[in-house]
Amino acid sequence: MNVKEPLIGVAFNAYEAIVGKREEQISETSVQQAAQDVSRAIEQAGYPVISLPMKGGIEEFAQQVRSTNASMLVNLCESYKGIPQKEFNVAAFFEMMDWPYSGNKAFTLALCQQKYLTKTLLQAHGLPCAPGFLAPGMSRPDGMAFPMIVKPNAEDASLGIYGHSVVHDQGALEKQVAEVLHTYHQPALVEAFISGREFNVAVYDAENGPLALPVSEIDFSNLPADVPHILGYEAKWFEDHALYQATMPKCPAPISDELRIRLQSLAVAAFKAVDGRDYARVDFRVSEKGEIFILEVNPNPDISLNAGFARALAAAQIEYVDFWQRMIENTLARKESR
Ligand SMILES: Nc1ncnc2c1ncn2[C@@H]1O[C@H](COP(=O)(O)OP(=O)(O)O)[C@@H](O)[C@H]1O
Ligand SMILES: [Mg+2]
Known part of the structure; x- marks a missing residue:
């Protein structure tokens, strides 16, 4: 292992997705785009990088990691063998193998997958969630x-x-x-159902602790009034679908400083409550009366260049490359402190 030039392995799932509905596969394949974007950024930051697609079982993957001698992994895996509910098992395996990796811990991935459980935890921390x-x-x-x-x-x-x-x-x-x-x-x-505006806030572990990025808003103003104003499946994934085009995110959101500060501080509090690490994105709805509700914490958000997280970095004038440099430093620092 070369300490000056640590080799970074970018781990991502490259399975055929097994999801509830056949047409719901696109969200499972976008992780490959993320792997490309992240690999390029890490290269630009000056590190040697190796792509580690997880295609077969975990033993095969372990062989790949051992043979490359990567110093740490960037964990972009969102599923195991096409099963999203096993996303956390992959991270748990890395932990048992003592492989340092960036992104959220197995615990947080498992917790946040269970939306109801997460809601009860956030509420126990005094954070507002929809009933x-x-x-x-x-x-x-x-x-x-x-x-x-x-x-x-x-x-x-x-x-x-x-x-x-x-x-x-x-x-x-x-x-x-x-x-x-x-x-x-x-x-x-x-x-x-919280009728009103929808926001999300990306959070990451910066040099001095968790930092909330500029707030994004899903702009529903182009949706007809008789269609529910939600970010459903078609709206999130099918670029040529009318619902996609009518639900474009805006970052920074056109909101008051007061609302921005509240959303950002709730996002950091939610990140801490779920024991977040490295990065996450928190989804919110704000009712017509102005009450804020946290919908969920996404501990493994789409981190590709054309997705919301990177858009929020850009709005904060933080280079994607610098963000990855920080994630690598965070991970290597954890490795040293063990
Ligand atoms: N309680 C709610 N009130 C209003 N809209 C909601 C509510 N829960 C979910 N939605 C809509 O559905 C979308 C997806 O729900 P979310 O809980 O964030 O699940 P996912 O993990 O699939 O993103 C949200 O972005 C929002 O548009
Ligand atoms: Mg969501």
Whole structure:
């Protein structure tokens, strides 16, 4: 191992995705784009870099890592053998192998995959979340009224979130819960639908601790009024879909300094509450009355150059290359402190 020139391995999943619906594969393949962008940035930062696609099983991957003698890994893996729920197992394996890696710990990846569990933790930290419950299994909290949104409890990338996920009566609610159970084989998280604006805030571990980047807003103003204003699957992934074009992110968001500061400080607090490490993105809705709700913490957000995280770095005038330099330094410092 060469200490002056540590070899950085960029680990990413290169599987055929196995997801609930055939058309929901694009979100699983975007990780390859991220791997390319990150590798290029690391090269530009002056480090030798090796691409480590995870295609077969974990033993095969371990062979690759051993034979290259990489000093650390950049972990971009979002699934194992096409199963997103095993994203955290990959990070846990790196930990057991004593391989330093950038990005969130297995614990945080596992926690944040469970949206309901994360919500209860954030609430225990005094952070505001939309009222919700798991179905089937739990009863609706007192006072929680329609409309509601029904989403798979343990997916991300808007898998399973469509216009009809927003429900206005008990019949539609039960139908959607059954649909989530049938398609995704997991309980549904039913939440109060927060009508209003949507923001997200990228956070990363800078030199002096977690730093919130400029706030992004999903601009719904071009959506017709009769379509639910949500960032559903088509809106997030299909570039030529009308919903994609009508839900473009704006960063920095056109908001008051007061709202910006509140969102940024809540994002840092949420990052700390989930024991975040290196980087994450926190999603918010702000109701028409101005109440802020945290929707979720994304501990493994799309980190490619054309995605929201990089856009937020650019809005803060932080070079993508410098961000990766920081992630490498963070990881190597953890390695030394062990
Ligand atoms: N409680 C809610 N109220 C209003 N919109 C919501 C709510 N929960 C989710 N959404 C919409 O659905 C999208 C995806 O939900 P989210 O919880 O962030 O899951 P994912 O992990 O798939 O991104 C959000 O970006 C938002 O547009
Ligand atoms: Mg989200």
